[in-house]
Amino acid sequence: MKPVDTTDFTARRRVFRPGEDGYDDEIAGFQTGFAQRPEIVFAAADTDDVVAAVRYAAGAGLPVGVQATGHGLPDASRGGVLITTRRMDSVRIDAAARTARIGAGTRWGQVVAAAAEHGLAPLNGSAPGVGAVSYTLGGGLGILAREFGYTADHVRSLDVVTADGQPRHVTAAGDPELFWGLLGGGANLGVVTALEVGLVPVTRLYGGALTFDGREVDPAAVLRAYTAWTATVPDEVTSSVAALVYPDLPQLPPHLRGRYLIAVRVAFTGTAEEGERLVAPLRAIGPAVSDELRELPYTESHTIHSDPDFPHAYYGDNRMLAELDLPGFERLLALTGPDAGHMHVVQLNHLGGALARPVGNTGTTGNAGNTGNAVPHRDAAWLVRVLSPLQGTDRAALREFYARALEPLEPAALGRSLNFAFAGGDRPEGLYDEQTRKRLAGLKATYDPANLFRRNYPVG
CATH class of the missing domain: 3.30.43.10 (Uridine Diphospho-n-acetylenolpyruvylglucosamine Reductase, domain 2)
Structure with a gap:
């Protein structure tokens, strides 16, 4: 050209x-x-x-x-x-069709606010500042994921500019193979300028965080109680556990400085009364530092996780697990806890439910027209994530630490999630199963034979 x-x-x-x-x-x-x-x-x-x-x-x-x-x-x-693409931040809601058309630079918070005006909600992630389109192209593990599946499962169409400089409107009916690969393939096949995605009729939640002091309540006891609890809850409950030691820094609120906190985060679309009944076993774990479980409007759903909203340097990786080795995860908690010598955030997400069901069979109408995508590892039961600040830390040292800390969990590992791979683009292994990788590589050869879009995790 x-x-x-x-x-x-x-x-x-x-x-x-x-x-x-x-x-x-x-x-x-x-x-x-x-x-x-x-x-x-x-x-x-x-x-x-x-x-x-x-x-x-x-x-x-x-x-x-x-x-x-x-x-x-x-x-x-x-x-x-x-x-x-930050300037391409448009949102257009079609309330009758329950869809949102989202520009490439739109953030989840914008979509949540726009959809709420019509009594609807997107399947957004936990942080309102994250780009909605890029997150969806990686799959999209949302706050209501166990009930509704991946965000990518609900995409109706995409507008993309491929490596030949041609704008294309892609649907499952019109171009099923490219549609399949764009959803889960990240940025390998072109620049997605907009997409249309289904919304769900959710206006409120029962949820929040229940936080324990890891020096007063045994972290292993919290973990075992939580994993036992997840076996009893319906698909309408999406939850996770996060553990971290806050640094003793003056810019942090006094109640966080130097504390080792373990938070159980819950989102449930049922009634507050049923939510109270469901979380009773969690409250029985022990005395909580804070209990923020409550009924809340969906526009406040980001407060469940309270992710940081300021730019910073970080390194992170994850494993999608078929099953959870409790002693192995307890070892991970010990290695990343108060004696680690460096701050680490460990998160365990409960998967399953609609995430494990075939696309088009998630029990909702929000995925009409989406007959499949390249999001892999759907049979995973758990997602383990580790995230570490990078300031003054050698990446090679963190990589070695992660390999050692995650080693006990490797026998049950199915692979890694693209959305949470922050460990360098030279490590594509495990992001796709071999069949999905080969199919994506074939699409790459067709739509980007010169590998123009190579500033990402490769599939070829």
Whole structure:
């Protein structure tokens, strides 16, 4: 493809190069640990901008990266083209069809607020600042995942610019193979500029966090009580456990400084009365530091996890498990607890329910028109995640630590979740089962034979 002359493009659109005013601000994202230094940045405001940027990159033989919010950067990179999509942040709700059309740069908080005006909710993640489209392309493990499945299961259509610079409207009926691969394949097959996704008729929840002091209540006892409890709850309950030692820093609230806290997080779409009955065994574990379990509007669902909302440097990895080795997970808690010498956040997500059912059979109408996707490891019962701040820490040392800490869980590991792989793009192993990987590699050869979109976890 002939290189595109950027002279006119620069005059009409935002283009940044190293050293120019606005360059550093444009490439800044939530993840500050993986430095991005592209040769040229195209700040896209619409599909035409994305088309021009892709054609320029293809003509110049440059790799393309895409950034909405910068939460899930696969690794550091230098050179090439970066397309930023934060300005493409439109949301349009069709209340009758129960769908949302979401632009490439839209954050989940925007979608939640827009859908709530119509008595609906998206299948969003726990953090309102995360990009909705990029999260969905990785699968999308939402707050209500056990009841409704992955967010990708509910996508009706996608608008994408492929490596040939062509904009395409992709549906399961019109282009089933590309539709399948875009949902779960991440950013390997093109730049998704918008998607249409189903919504669910949820306006309120019973949920929140029940937090214990890990120095006063045995962490192993919390874990064993929690895992036993998950075997008794219906699919309408989605939950997780998180454990971390807060650093003793003056900028933290006094009640958090230096404390080892273990939080059980719950989201339930049933009544508050039934929710109270369901969580009674959790409250019986022992004295809680805080009990925030309550009825709340869905617009406050992000308070269940209270994820940090400020940019920072982090490293992380995960394992999708067929079953949970309790002694192995207890060892992980011990290695990442108060004696670790470094801050680590450990999270255990209870999976199953609609996540394990075939797409189109999740028991909801929100996935009409979605007949399948590339989201793998659906038979996983648990997701184990470890996240660590990167400041002053060698990545190689953290990688070695993770391998040692997760080793007892490896026999039951089915693979890794793309949404929570923050350990460098040179580690694609386990993100897909072999059959899914081969099918994605075939699509890659068809739609991106020159591997233009290689600033991500590879599938080929």
